[in-house]
Amino acid sequence: MTAFAHLVQNDMRTLYRTGYVWVSIVVFALMLLIAMHASQLDFAGYENFVAAIILFDVVLSPVMLVGLMVLLERSEGAFAALSVSPMPTWAYMAARVLMVSLFSLAQMLLLVLAVYDANFSPVALTAGLAGAACMSGMFGFLLVSFFDDLNAFLLPMIGTIMLLGVPGYAVLLGIPQKWLLWHPTSGPMALIEQAFDLDARQGLFTAGATTIVWAAVAAILAHFAIGRMQARIGGS
Amino acid sequence: MIKANGLTFAYGGKTPAVNSLTFSVGEGEIFGFLGPSGAGKSTAQKILFRLLRGYRGDIHVMGLALKDWGPEYFERVGVCFELPANYRKLTALENLRFFSSFFSTTTVAPEEVLEWVGLRADANKRVEQFSKGMQTRLNLARSLINKPSLLFLDEPTSGLDPGNARKVRDLILRQREQGATVFLTTHDMHVADELCDRVGFLVNGKLVRVGAPSALRLEHSNRIVEVRTGIDGVVNAERFTLDGLSSNERFQNLLSEDRIQSIHSLEPSLEHVFMQVTGEKLA
Numbered sequence: 229m230t231a232f233a234h235l236v237q238n239d240m241r242t243l244y245r246t247g248y249v250w251v252s253i254v255v256f257a258l259m260l261l262i263a264m265h266a267s268q269l270d271f272a273g274y275e276n277f278v279a280a281i282i283l284f285d286v287v288l289s290p291v292m293l294v295g296l297m298v299l300l301e302r303s304e305g306a307f308a309a310l311s312v313s314p315m316p317t318w319a320y321m322a323a324r325v326l327m328v329s330l331f332s333l334a335q336m337l338l339l340v341l342a343v344y345d346a347n348f349s350p351v352a353l354t355a356g357l358a359g360a361a362c363m364s365g366m367f368g369f370l371l372v373s374f375f376d377d378l379n380a381f382l383l384p385m386i387g388t389i390m391l392l393g394v395p396g397y398a399v400l401l402g403i404p405q406k407w408l409l410w411h412p413t414s415g416p417m418a419l420i421e422q423a424f425d426l427d428a429r430q431g432l433f434t435a436g437a438t439t440i441v442w443a444a445v446a447a448i449l450a451h452f453a454i455g456r457m458q459a460r461i462g463g464s
Numbered sequence: 465m466i467k468a469n470g471l472t473f474a475y476g477g478k479t480p481a482v483n484s485l486t487f488s489v490g491e492g493e494i495f496g497f498l499g500p501s502g503a504g505k506s507t508a509q510k511i512l513f514r515l516l517r518g519y520r521g522d523i524h525v526m527g528l529a530l531k532d533w534g535p536e537y538f539e540r541v542g543v544c545f546e547l548p549a550n551y552r553k554l555t556a557l558e559n560l561r562f563f564s565s566f567f568s569t570t571t572v573a574p575e576e577v578l579e580w581v582g583l584r585a586d587a588n589k590r591v592e593q594f595s596k597g598m599q600t601r602l603n604l605a606r607s608l609i610n611k612p613s614l615l616f617l618d619e620p621t622s623g624l625d626p627g628n629a630r631k632v633r634d635l636i637l638r639q640r641e642q643g644a645t646v647f648l649t650t651h652d653m654h655v656a657d658e659l660c661d662r663v664g665f666l667v668n669g670k671l672v673r674v675g676a677p678s679a680l681r682l683e684h685s686n687r688i689v690e691v692r693t694g695i696d697g698v699v700n701a702e703r704f705t706l707d708g709l710s711s712n713e714r715f716q717n718l719l720s721e722d723r724i725q726s727i728h729s730l731e732p733s734l735e736h737v738f739m740q741v742t743g744e745k746l747a
Contacts, residue, residue, distance in 0.1 A: 234565035238551070238558075245553040305549030309606060312513050312543040314535045315566045462515035 231315060235323035239297065243327070248296055252289050256335045259285045263343040276399045278344055279420045282336050283396035283413060286357050287364040288389050289332040294324055294368030295385055299378055302457065311458040321369060321450050328368075329361035349423045352432070356419030359439035363412055364392055366446035373453035373460075412446065415439035465491045465614060465645040466512065470521035473511055481507040483669040484521070489662075494636065494646040496656045498734075499666035500744060505649035506546075506618055508666070512647065513543045513616050526614065539569050542612030546619040548599035549606075552592040556583055556602050559591060560609055567610045577605040582631055596623045604632060608639070615639055617648040621655050633659060653735040663734070667742045681731045684740050688730045691715070693723045703730075 243249045263281055301307040310320065336357050340348065371388050375381040395408050395417035405421075408414045415438030422432055471485040482504040489495040497505040510516040512523065514530065514537065523530040526540065550559045560574035578584045581601040591599060600623055607615060620636065621629040636646055636659055650656055656663050657677045664674040673680070687706040692699055704715050718724055732740070739745060 231566045234562050238554070238562050241558070242551065242553055301551075304552050305545060305547055306551045308515070308545060309543075309549040309563065309603075311515060312538055312541070313563055313566045314538040314568070316535065458515065459517065462510045462517075 232319045232323055235315075235319055236327055239324055239327040242297055242300070243293065243331070246296075246300065248293055249331070252293065252331065252335075255288065256285065256339070260339055260342060263339055266343075276421070278340070279417070279424060280393075280396035280400045282339065282357070282420055283360060283417050284389075284393040285339070286332050286336050286360045286416075287392040287413060289335070290325070290328040290361050290365035291368040291371065291385060291389050291392065293328040293331070294365045295372040295381055296378070297324065298369065298372045298457070299375070299381060302376070302461075307457065308461045311461055317451060317454050321366070321447070321454060324369075325362050325365035325450075328365050329358060332361040332364075333357050344424070346424075351423075352419050353423035355436065355439070356416040356421075356423060359419065359443060360392075360413050360416035363416070363439075363443050363446045364389075366443070366450035367392065367412070369450035370446070370453040373456045409438070412442040415442060465489050465493070465526060466495075466647065467524045468512075468521065469523075471508065471511065471519060471523060472521055473507055473516060473519040475507075480669050482511070482519075482666075485666075485669075485671050487664055487671060487674055489645060489647055491645055492640060492643055493661045494640050494648065494659050496660035496663045497647075497649045497666050498651065498653065498656050498663050498738060499649075500651060503666040504669040505651075505666055507669075509616055509618055509647065509649055513541060539567055539610065540613045542607035542610060542615045544604045544607035544615070544617045544620060546600075546622050548591075548596065548603065550591045550599060550602050553590060555588050555590050556594070556605075557587040559602065560606060563606050564609045569610060571609050572611060574605075574609065577609055580608065580635055581605045582628060597625060597628055600624060601628065601632065604635070608635075611644075613644055615644050615646045617646060619650055619652075620648060621650075621652060629655075653733060653738065657734045665738055665742055667744050673741050677734050680737045680741075681734060684737045685729070685731045690728045690730050691718055692725045692727075693718060693721075694725045695723060699725065 259281060263278060266277055298307070301310070333354065337354070340353065367388060371384060372381060375384070392413050395405065395411055395414045398405065398408050399417065399421065405414060405418060415435045418431060418435035419439065422435070466489040468488070469486050471482060472480050473482050474480040485508060497508060499505050507516065511519050512525065512530070525533065551562070554562065556578060557574055560577060564571040564574060575584065575587060578587050581604055583598060583601055583605065586594070586598065591602065594602065604620060617636070621632050624632060633655065640646060648659070660677060662674060662676050663680070665672045688703050689706060689709070690701055690703050692701050702714070704712055709715055
């Protein structure tokens with residue numbers, strides 16, 4: 229098995245054995261409950277509400293799980309051991325982002341299938357969700373590189389999740405999306421919105437391109453953050 | 465194997481943690497940095513296994529400048545930390561399989577390495593159930609999995625009971641027999657004395673002295689022997705200087721009387737030499 233496959237397997241084991249996977253499922257269950265309750269209210273703009281709640285949840289799990297797993301690795305000393313091994317940094321980052329993104333993506337697709345009975349574009353939805361989840365996972369690496377313990381990490385983690393979810397609240401508050409074009413998750417948000425609005429195909433390319441550019445920026449920042457954490461093990 | 469010239473490093477631009485270290489370690493040698501806590505031993509090691517950058521001076525390892533090595537450096541190097549450095553939620557076997565997956569070179573079977581460190585029976589136990597000593601041995605197992613040519617050990621017998629400390633010391637000696645170079649740090653003089661071909665005394669970031677433990681002890685010896693004789697159950701001890709011992713009448717008499725119980729050369733311990741050379745105690 230390749231190093232990448234072992235890294236994915238290791239993350240799966242860690243998520244399961246630490247109970248993080250259950251925490252995530254409980255949060256998801258709450259979201260599902262809210263969304264199912266809201267679907268019965270039949271209010272105007274329900275699609276936007278679903279899109280916003282999806283964006284919020286899809287950024288929550290990756291930031292939280294990446295942060296917690298890295299903090300755990302660092303406190304156990306395993307991160308130091310990884311740093312003096314030939315492990316490729318990109319594989320470490322990619323495996324974790326893939327793991328938490330797939331987990332998050334599966335939850336959100338399940339949520340949509342459970343509460344949304346109208347037609348939607350699975351391709352646009354998956355692209356938007358995957359973009360937001362990957363980006364959030366990579367921002368999780370960046371965020372956690374500034375903290376050494378869980379207590380210090382928790383509040384900034386909530387703040388980061390809120391910030392990454394801003395385009396979602398903007399949709400709920402009726403703020404035009406063009407004002408948030410600079411935002412990292414504006415691209416994924418636009419893709420998610422378009423998934424529910426099958427007639428609107430304007431701006432699909434821009435949303436996709438923005439998502440790719442921000443994902444690349446997040447990947448560079450995450451890579452830098454991992455290097456920074458490795459340097460901090462040494463004490464510099 | 466390692467050549468360091470003028471190695472200097474300061475954390476945050478403060479007083480240098482290591483200052484102008486110049487030393488070399490030969491291939492197949494066990495070299496130890498000895499010193500009290502805070503002397504700079506671990507800092508020097510962290511530089512050598514590339515966890516610390518921003519140092520000054522030249523370091524060449526395995527024929528190449530340290531800064532020119534890429535990730536392939538760790539294909540040939542093994543690092544054993546003093547503190548536990550394993551995934552606690554994984555078993556010992558899972559940990560070793562995971563770490564061995566990163567190597568492109570042939571690795572030792574995890575079960576075999578666990579056997580070496582006496583953890584074969586605990587292979588399927590999660591690390592969170594391990595004692596500190598077991599975790600230290602698992603650290604060592606991980607550092608050996610790629611059959612490294614250069615092995616860095618930070619306080620390798622710290623926290624081990626005498627039996628397991630013996631096992632670890634034998635394992636380190638076996639690595640040298642198989643051609644590996646070992647660079648270790650310790651403040652345990654017995655470990656250094658038994659294992660190291662040469663030691664370097666490190667105090668306040670400076671390398672005060674380098675030499676073979678036996679040579680250092682001889683150098684600081686008072687050249688005295690203590691002869692213990694037993695007469696009617698009472699043990700007497702007399703001391704003689706080594707100079708002119710063959711012509712010392714009293715010593716010759718004791719030899720001829722056949723009452724000698726023991727003769728000790730009274731060489732100082734390595735710890736004593738360290739204190740004499742550096743004026744510091746090992747904490």
